[in-house]
Amino acid sequence: MNLLLTGFEPFGGQTINSSEQAARALSGAGLPDINMRIAILPVDRERGPAALLCALDAALPDAVVCLGEAARRTAISIERVAINLLDFRIPDNAGRQYVDEPIAPDGPAAYFTTLPARAMLDAARAAGAPAARSLSAGAFLCNQVFYTLMHELSRRGARIPAGFIHIPQLPEQVAGAEAATASMALDTAVRGLAAALSALRAE
Amino acid sequence: MNLLLTGFEPFGGQTINSSEQAARALSGAGLPDINMRIAILPVDRERGPAALLCALDAALPDAVVCLGEAARRTAISIERVAINLLDFRIPDNAGRQYVDEPIAPDGPAAYFTTLPARAMLDAARAAGAPAARSLSAGAFLCNQVFYTLMHELSRRGARIPAGFIHIPQLPEQVAGAEAATASMALDTAVRGLAAALSALRAE
Amino acid sequence: MNLLLTGFEPFGGQTINSSEQAARALSGAGLPDINMRIAILPVDRERGPAALLCALDAALPDAVVCLGEAARRTAISIERVAINLLDFRIPDNAGRQYVDEPIAPDGPAAYFTTLPARAMLDAARAAGAPAARSLSAGAFLCNQVFYTLMHELSRRGARIPAGFIHIPQLPEQVAGAEAATASMALDTAVRGLAAALSALRAE
Amino acid sequence: MNLLLTGFEPFGGQTINSSEQAARALSGAGLPDINMRIAILPVDRERGPAALLCALDAALPDAVVCLGEAARRTAISIERVAINLLDFRIPDNAGRQYVDEPIAPDGPAAYFTTLPARAMLDAARAAGAPAARSLSAGAFLCNQVFYTLMHELSRRGARIPAGFIHIPQLPEQVAGAEAATASMALDTAVRGLAAALSALRAE
Numbered sequence: 001m002n003l004l005l006t007g008f009e010p011f012g013g014q015t016i017n018s019s020e021q022a023a024r025a026l027s028g029a030g031l032p033d034i035n036m037r038i039a040i041l042p043v044d045r046e047r048g049p050a051a052l053l054c055a056l057d058a059a060l061p062d063a064v065v066c067l068g069e070a071a072r073r074t075a076i077s078i079e080r081v082a083i084n085l086l087d088f089r090i091p092d093n094a095g096r097q098y099v100d101e102p103i104a105p106d107g108p109a110a111y112f113t114t115l116p117a118r119a120m121l122d123a124a125r126a127a128g129a130p131a132a133r134s135l136s137a138g139a140f141l142c143n144q145v146f147y148t149l150m151h152e153l154s155r156r157g158a159r160i161p162a163g164f165i166h167i168p169q170l171p172e173q174v175a176g177a178e179a180a181t182a183s184m185a186l187d188t189a190v191r192g193l194a195a196a197l198s199a200l201r202a203e
Numbered sequence: 204m205n206l207l208l209t210g211f212e213p214f215g216g217q218t219i220n221s222s223e224q225a226a227r228a229l230s231g232a233g234l235p236d237i238n239m240r241i242a243i244l245p246v247d248r249e250r251g252p253a254a255l256l257c258a259l260d261a262a263l264p265d266a267v268v269c270l271g272e273a274a275r276r277t278a279i280s281i282e283r284v285a286i287n288l289l290d291f292r293i294p295d296n297a298g299r300q301y302v303d304e305p306i307a308p309d310g311p312a313a314y315f316t317t318l319p320a321r322a323m324l325d326a327a328r329a330a331g332a333p334a335a336r337s338l339s340a341g342a343f344l345c346n347q348v349f350y351t352l353m354h355e356l357s358r359r360g361a362r363i364p365a366g367f368i369h370i371p372q373l374p375e376q377v378a379g380a381e382a383a384t385a386s387m388a389l390d391t392a393v394r395g396l397a398a399a400l401s402a403l404r405a406e
Numbered sequence: 407m408n409l410l411l412t413g414f415e416p417f418g419g420q421t422i423n424s425s426e427q428a429a430r431a432l433s434g435a436g437l438p439d440i441n442m443r444i445a446i447l448p449v450d451r452e453r454g455p456a457a458l459l460c461a462l463d464a465a466l467p468d469a470v471v472c473l474g475e476a477a478r479r480t481a482i483s484i485e486r487v488a489i490n491l492l493d494f495r496i497p498d499n500a501g502r503q504y505v506d507e508p509i510a511p512d513g514p515a516a517y518f519t520t521l522p523a524r525a526m527l528d529a530a531r532a533a534g535a536p537a538a539r540s541l542s543a544g545a546f547l548c549n550q551v552f553y554t555l556m557h558e559l560s561r562r563g564a565r566i567p568a569g570f571i572h573i574p575q576l577p578e579q580v581a582g583a584e585a586a587t588a589s590m591a592l593d594t595a596v597r598g599l600a601a602a603l604s605a606l607r608a609e
Numbered sequence: 610m611n612l613l614l615t616g617f618e619p620f621g622g623q624t625i626n627s628s629e630q631a632a633r634a635l636s637g638a639g640l641p642d643i644n645m646r647i648a649i650l651p652v653d654r655e656r657g658p659a660a661l662l663c664a665l666d667a668a669l670p671d672a673v674v675c676l677g678e679a680a681r682r683t684a685i686s687i688e689r690v691a692i693n694l695l696d697f698r699i700p701d702n703a704g705r706q707y708v709d710e711p712i713a714p715d716g717p718a719a720y721f722t723t724l725p726a727r728a729m730l731d732a733a734r735a736a737g738a739p740a741a742r743s744l745s746a747g748a749f750l751c752n753q754v755f756y757t758l759m760h761e762l763s764r765r766g767a768r769i770p771a772g773f774i775h776i777p778q779l780p781e782q783v784a785g786a787e788a789a790t791a792s793m794a795l796d797t798a799v800r801g802l803a804a805a806l807s808a809l810r811a812e
Contacts (some may be wrong), residue, residue: 075383081489083516083541089787100524110489110516118506128375130383135489136542171391172331178698180278180333185388188374286690286719286744292584303727313692313719321709338692339745381495481789534781536789577797578737586684586739591794594780 001201003036004061006052008068008141011043011093018170018189019067025190026197034201037061043093043141045086049148056152063161063200064149065115067193068142070166074182075130076192077166078117079137082147083110087139103147111150113163116203123199129192130184137164161200165193204404206239207264209255211271211344214246214296221373221392222270228393229400237404240264246296246344248289252351259355266364266403267352268318270396271345273369277385278333279395280369281320282340285350286313290342306350314353316366319406326402332395333387340367364403368396407607408441410467412458414474414547417449417499424576424595425473431596432603440607443467449499449547451492455554462558469567469606470555471521473599474548476572480588481536482598483572484523485543488553489516493545509553517556519569522609529605535598536590543570567606571599610810612645613670615661617677617750620652620702627779627798628676634799635806643810646670652702652750654695658757665761672770672809673758674724676802677751679775683791684739685801686775687726688746691756692719696748712756720759722772725812732808738801739793746773770809774802 007023010016020040027038039055041048056064070077084107086098117133124131137143146164153162168184210226213219223243230241242258244251259267273280287310289301320336327334340346349367356365371387413429416422426446433444445461447454462470476483490513492504523539530537543549552570559568574590616632619625629649636647648664650657665673679686693716695707726742733740746752755773762771777793 074377074385080491081516083487083518085486085518085541108514108516109518110487110514112489112491112515125378128378130374130378130380130386132381132383135545139541171333171387174277175328175331175333177333178335180335182277182385183333183387184374185391187390188386188388283694284692284719286721288689288721311717311719312721313690313717315692315694315718338748342744480783480791531784534784536780536784536786536792538787538789577739577793580683581734581737581739583739584741586741588683588791589739589793590780591797593796594794 001034002059002062003034003197004039004055004059004064005036006039006041006055006066008041009043009093012090014173016170016173018069018167018173018186021170021186022167022189022193023067025186026193031194031197034197041145045092045094045096045098045144048141048145052145052148053152061160065197066145066149066164068164068166069169071169072181073166073168075132076124076189077132077134078115078121079113079134079146079164079166080117081110081112081135082137082143082150082164083139084108084147085139086144089140092141103144104151107151111147111154115161115163116200119199119203120196123195124192127191127195129188129195131192134166137166142166161203204237205262205265206237206400207242207258207262207267208239209242209244209258209269211244212246212296215293217376219373219376221272221370221376221389224373224389225370225392225396226270228389229396234397234400237400244348248295248297248299248301248344248347251344251348255348255351256355264363268400269348269352269367271367271369272372274372275384276369276371278335278371279327279392280335280337281318281324282316282337282349282367282369283320284313284315284338285340285346285353285367286342287311287350288342289347292343295344306347307354310354314350314357318364318366319403322402322406323399326398327395330394330398332391332398334395337369340369345369364406407439408443408465408468409603410443410445410461410465410470412445412447412461412472414447415449415499418496420579422576422579424475424573424579424592427576427592428573428595428599429473431592432599437600437603440603447551451498451500451502451504451550454547454551458551458554459558467566471603472551472555472570474570474572475575477575478587479572479574481538481574482530482595483538483540484521484527485519485540485552485570485572486523487516487518487541488543488549488556488570489545490514490553491545492550495546498547509550510557513557517553517560521567521569522606525605525609526602529601530598533597533601535594535601537598540572543572548572567609610643611668611671612643612806613648613664613668613673614645615648615650615664615675617650618652618702621699623782625779625782627678627776627782627795630779630795631776631798631802632676634795635802640803640806643806650754654701654703654705654707654753657750657754661754661757662761670769674806675754675758675773677773677775678778680778681790682775682777684741684777685733685798686741686743687724687730688722688743688755688773688775689726690719690721690744691746691752691759691773692748693717693756694748695753698749701750712753713760716760720756720763724770724772725809728808728812729805732804733801736800736804738797738804740801743775746775751775770812
């Protein structure tokens, strides 16, 4: 299986992004029977989705999983739905903030993931990693990349498993805060994601 | 420095207790210039404090740190105060539940920790582990053992650093839940605790 | 303006539902220049949406707002998107539980609300009621009724403001709990909803 | 019964304080068989406790209940213990911030409330108001006034019911926030406090 796995660059003043760390760690370790290619996407309304489309063209994948970081979450979260909405609470890395705009003016309101979410969830949990399915990927870059991915695959008529997974911040990202929010060690995230990706391959 | 480090047995239907795991891991790894002795205490109103007193007699420590597990916490929590109160939300492992009783009928309302909490906190954070100071250790076995420790040291006139640290549950303890609560990997907890204990020694 | 306002019957072992209470209170008090008709819907996969469609036929409304109760929320929540998914965590009042099924097998993945969400949000806040916009109405009856509403209006080509608003539980619903979750007084909810509905009329 | 009831002035940039509002509302409405006197205390390390002691001298009360506001709490919280610690996260209204200092250098580590907490809790809940007992009043002015109260009564040998109750913020205090934290309507707080104070009188 040719898998395209993406992560994001740091944003919001952080110097690391847990999704980039996880993508690089998974790529470095490798997974049985999976030919993995990774791309690290800019947190930028224009350049983020563009980098994804570029990677799609280069990788000709059989499956696509985009990773993103979600502050305050306690579990690896397999997102179920991407919505056609940009509503940024903070500016992207280019300093632009969008409020209540569609991602694709002519696109449908939403796409469901085509990942086998339940099997991936069960596999992550069996590996000892807290995991959940989520009904909202937000309205920032993560959701935008997720929507862009599903929209493009739909446009191409490509019926491959594709979707988005949020992971918590790393412990070192929250350790300095007076009241530390939830975090997950990179090892735990990578173990859960490896199990989930192996379940994806097995489907 | 002779350090007595304690953890607790599993309770509340769990098969593991993160504080036992952490105590055993720290003891196994060892720490520079610290002669560590560990004891794993029963979650039992009678036998828990008794086991602590027994370990105190056996270890003749220069410092005592008791560890306990706290569900839903996101950080290693250095407890600041032990109160003279038993108010159990669930029964202990002997099936007994106590409501609004004093731990020591003639004891003072509370004791403050004598650990250098701020230095230990800073050290844990610098090691990349989320850490905090906490104003309540609850009213279950953790607080009871903490109070018993401070009361006994006070009775003996022993002016040594002593206190209690709560750590989060491990990822595998919450992974099965439909909505996973916060957790911390054993590696992260051990790294933070090792740094905090080294700061204790350095004081 | 002819407004159809719906609430839900109690469910999940509760004897009251805050959305029914709010709908009845708003109907009893009346709102300037709004001709309000209310319907209280069963928490039942079959009968809930059927009762909504029935009320739509009877009311010939210019606008439709469905209300539902959301445990643990702290604010009146104007839902932005209804998704084509049934995934019940608990059975409905008929004892049936659905997992990962579409609401409308041939329907689109989602619909956005056509309520003027921002104006309604601002009005509720100006009235002193905590209010927010939400990106997920869940996957239980609330979302099902919301999706059914938008799907039916789309089918009919009816371009009227329509959507769903979650409100917190009432204080008396959580007062008995050992650890009370968030609640909102009926007066506060009604004051916020009245302001939001008046903003809807003014659009 | 002569009851001294206190609240606090606004602080932290707020223009109202829910505890002042509640104290004034309870005083205005009156309670059967309770002769109530109120005092509104400055959020000021020096002037706050001084105003309490002044009110104690003036009121010669049979019981004292101090009220304070606690952001993010969902319930009326009867505090169980006051600790001898100042550790301010924000400056008081005089702009001073204290870190890890005792309130009374020669005082004990803590005092337990002498209010009949369980009876008051049950009464508040029976009145439909979310209520709880709390093991920490923090380390800011609320705890300082609570400790000062218990310390002074102890010094005087006055064995009267006395303690501290935290109440949530009012809805209008959080309504403007992008993500509103928990709140409680003044009516709900007053109804619960009235029931709790009546239970205090009945003891």
